[in-house]
Amino acid sequence: MSSFTDLMQQLWLTTGIANCSWGQALMMGVGLLLLYLAIVKQFEPLLLVPMGFGAVLSNIPIAEISGPDGLLGILYQAGVETEMFPLIIFMGVGALTDFGALIAMPRTLMLGAAAQFGIFTTLIGALALNFIPGFHFTLANAAAIGIIGGADGPTAIFIASKLSPDLLGAIAVAAYSYMALVPIIQPPIMRLLTTEKERSTRMEQLRHVSRTEKIAFPITVLLLCVIFLPTAAPLIGMLTFGNLLKECGVVDRLSNAAQHEIINMTTIALGLSVGSKLQADHFLNLQTLGILLLGLIAFAIGTAAGVLMGKVMYRTSGGKVNPLIGAAGVSAVPMAARVVNKVGLESDHHNFLLMHAMGPNVAGVIGSAVAAGILLAVVGG
Amino acid sequence: MSSFTDLMQQLWLTTGIANCSWGQALMMGVGLLLLYLAIVKQFEPLLLVPMGFGAVLSNIPIAEISGPDGLLGILYQAGVETEMFPLIIFMGVGALTDFGALIAMPRTLMLGAAAQFGIFTTLIGALALNFIPGFHFTLANAAAIGIIGGADGPTAIFIASKLSPDLLGAIAVAAYSYMALVPIIQPPIMRLLTTEKERSTRMEQLRHVSRTEKIAFPITVLLLCVIFLPTAAPLIGMLTFGNLLKECGVVDRLSNAAQHEIINMTTIALGLSVGSKLQADHFLNLQTLGILLLGLIAFAIGTAAGVLMGKVMYRTSGGKVNPLIGAAGVSAVPMAARVVNKVGLESDHHNFLLMHAMGPNVAGVIGSAVAAGILLAVVGG
Amino acid sequence: MSSFTDLMQQLWLTTGIANCSWGQALMMGVGLLLLYLAIVKQFEPLLLVPMGFGAVLSNIPIAEISGPDGLLGILYQAGVETEMFPLIIFMGVGALTDFGALIAMPRTLMLGAAAQFGIFTTLIGALALNFIPGFHFTLANAAAIGIIGGADGPTAIFIASKLSPDLLGAIAVAAYSYMALVPIIQPPIMRLLTTEKERSTRMEQLRHVSRTEKIAFPITVLLLCVIFLPTAAPLIGMLTFGNLLKECGVVDRLSNAAQHEIINMTTIALGLSVGSKLQADHFLNLQTLGILLLGLIAFAIGTAAGVLMGKVMYRTSGGKVNPLIGAAGVSAVPMAARVVNKVGLESDHHNFLLMHAMGPNVAGVIGSAVAAGILLAVVGG
Amino acid sequence: MGQGLQLMALGMGTVFLFLGLLIAVIGVVSRTIHAFEQKAVDGGAETGINHDDLLEVITAAVQQYRSDHPRHK
Amino acid sequence: MGQGLQLMALGMGTVFLFLGLLIAVIGVVSRTIHAFEQKAVDGGAETGINHDDLLEVITAAVQQYRSDHPRHK
């Protein structure tokens, strides 16, 4: 440092004006857009606020906040590369979820199964995109993109970080954005595929589920997973662990911790970490556009498949199952169940489907974890 | 991947049926048994629920959840190998413990001292087992096994991870199981060693302890530890730090954090981590059987030594000390103190010993931390 | 181990008496003094209790608690060397701070700017000390020492760990000690530089600030920082992130987590980590004395500059601004604002300046983060 | 693409198989639990640990403690 | 020392510039927001999502659920 002019120049060279690329400015705009959607439109704010802010932070020139020594980079390495954050969130989801509706009406698991159709269609769609010049999705890429159709954030992040870390940013953005857009994407599809009479179907009240049944449920699911699909065990394991903490009734301290401090802290850290993957040089490319398009298709097909399976159950049950609840099979808990309730009310102002839609809704979480396990088993992980 | 049959075969090769060893199945059964004891019998559920679930998770074939890249493996490396988890739990224990009863009646520290006899007897027992073919316990192994007699989970895990990481799973299982079984193990020994008249002894009410005395206590204990036994300083240091947070009255935010979120989160993580050491290939062997047997002996001898010292104090005090409270000297806070209260009530329906038993009970925590320090100093660490 | 005498000797060699150096004993005394100030005098107890206790723990011979494998050493590496802890604390500070007073009266930012004079004067002072034999402060050292004048703990630790990790202990001790001493340091300077008439100035009530303005504020500050001073982005970024969580109103779960569990846990960990830098061999030297002296000067000059700028605003506003509120520009939130209120009441028993002092007080936080960014940009980081 | 179709067939097949099996197992488990709980009600269930006893003990202890310490409020 | 003085000039200059600019920008933002909010009030703002609807739905659902489950309290 020789003179004052040199000093000023050195300071100037570290300003954002002197260093900011157009891509970075654009991505900061995307981050602000996510914040706008989260705060003003209230789209999935719990994840989009940290993620949008993380997107802004990670595109600040010079500061290298997403670099290997930056805060977001360290969080990403510690929690996403190791897959700890999505698994811990899944524990919290388990501790927050009441599977009572599903236990009372286990056949709604079929709706959660059907909705996974979106995953595999999208996988094929991603491979089909390779016919367009500029796209080169491997099978692992395609599998990671397909999982967007699972409509389950932690599952998508878990699979993407295992199979396609480079696409994680775009996949997470697509998954959470479309989950937030469920109230806009689903209703037209639901109305298109069902008749007024079907939508007016009232369902019987759910039977009471005892505490013992609720304790047995997570253990049952885990053991089936152990026997048939161990590759899904990390996801299913943490989900059922959280649920057992909640239901067993003897560890309320731990259950509360999983439902509050642990999931809240991890949500902040996960959101910032995922946001760190929205750096201009990794995000602004053709692939991302393809992923956003495929994600939309995935949600639409998952919804349609769920509703169609709902129509099958409407027939086979002699009109006792309202096919609308099939749409909740994509997960997107609890938004999709609320959408079912709302669309149902359009046809009959006294028909509340919320409780019945919770069954397929949580079934969808298990369904996409199972689908994730299959992808890991076959595509590798 | 060439054909559909190949795909199916690949999927089949990742199922649990195709990969599960008998040992793994057995250990998952052990995990479920621990869950049963925790949930139905309410034996130390705060640790046994995460530990039992961790045992199931760590024995799932293919998933490698306890492997170096699995969630439990990562937690174990980060928190148990570094000894962070037991030390953080000890801070929480300090923040949750009221040493008032001990300060009011400091001579009950002798009862907490006597109960450590179980540690050293068990150490000798472990060395004696070497005469039986198949056992090869080193002095470090024997010391780690002996510490089960301290009846203090975090201390046992801290010492085992320093002196005998390979035996950590068996030692932790033994320590927590016998702590849970204290209401079954202790009463017969207590009745055998005392007379009806001794058990009926009523004790004077405890004097009031001022806030200043309670603040001075953790600092006093820490300074004595610094002067005479620095090897016990990590354990004693965190215990007294937690206690100072609680008693000093000016950092309630931090004290609450230590008593709730920090200890709850760490308990979940520690339980899962310890469960990850219950893998079939490390756990199912003769050593484990020996450790379970020695642990039982440790608890019994510790209890007996405490009660016998109680009898000495009964004499020297002219019948003012009820010898039953000596049994609480093994720690197992607060279970052992409750057992004392219950056995005392059998002889005199209006004799409540709970408060008086809390003194030796918390003295036992300090006593076994001191014993742990000695083992580290002499055996190495 | 051959004989009992050898064993005893081995145990003796691990006692504190046999190993404690005078320096360690002295530093444990310093730790106890910090605990005394925190608990009895209630000087910044939230940080001084963990820091004082950490100072005692880190000077215990043999135990190596601050060594690379000790608990405090691990915490330091994980949280301070990576700069995670101060940044997380800054997020919590943001979530706890209401910038309403500043938005209502933005010109008080000038007071927060003026108070940074203390930083740069101290920097020069540190370089001047080099004329005295025994002092060899580099420019980076001087910059880190200067930041004490920012009167902001996390900022000081962040900068010190980047520019002068060796001096971190002394800098943190100075920063927090003088923040605690603000009620003693500031009033004489404030009285000296103002007239009775100036101190009696009553200020207009603050206008109402809408929720939208409060949401726009953190984003505005962040964007300005991105454009002009990206080197301050980690600090400013986390501060504004926390504030956005608080103000946006749609993520109360996360805001609560940032305000409670996250900041509490990190405060404990940060305090212990910083305490670990108070080891005798690093702390007991001439440099430390120099730093403590310079820190005091920094606070005094910062206060004076703030008050003088307050006098300028008193003139230019036609006597509408009470110059006392300039003293709050050093940050030390909320202590400095309370001191302003108290000194103001001495001149007029019905003149409450607390609200008006909050503006410059939080402006001081932004001001010293900006100054920190400049130091990083020019001195390197 | 061919791979994708195979994967879809295998994947959806497994998802339906797995969740179908889960339906069956939940049914069996629920019926077993109901049968057991019914038997327990009929035979007069015993709960193992008697919480009332414990509660009584603690309450009494607290009362005695309070009556012993009148001066400290 | 010379370095230090230069640094002080540069540093205090930048601090004042930065915070001065912030004063200006806060003023502009506040005025913009006030203008916008005034217009919203004048024109009758619409909030996008109708929370009352949602609340009504949930309340009704809860009530129905409760009336359906009288035996479990």
Place this chain on the structure above:
Amino acid sequence: MGQGLQLMALGMGTVFLFLGLLIAVIGVVSRTIHAFEQKAVDGGAETGINHDDLLEVITAAVQQYRSDHPRHK
């Protein structure tokens, strides 16, 4: 075995010594504190920081703030 017996002798000896010493020190500390507290009561203790003052200031400030802001409820 021989090692074990030595270790037991040394270990239990140290445990008793350490805790015995702790008994003595707790006694001394308690007596010192009692003596000091007694003197403080006799002499009329002063607490250093006057919390009542602080409380009064804050209360007054809040009241003034409220009376200044009647329109925002």
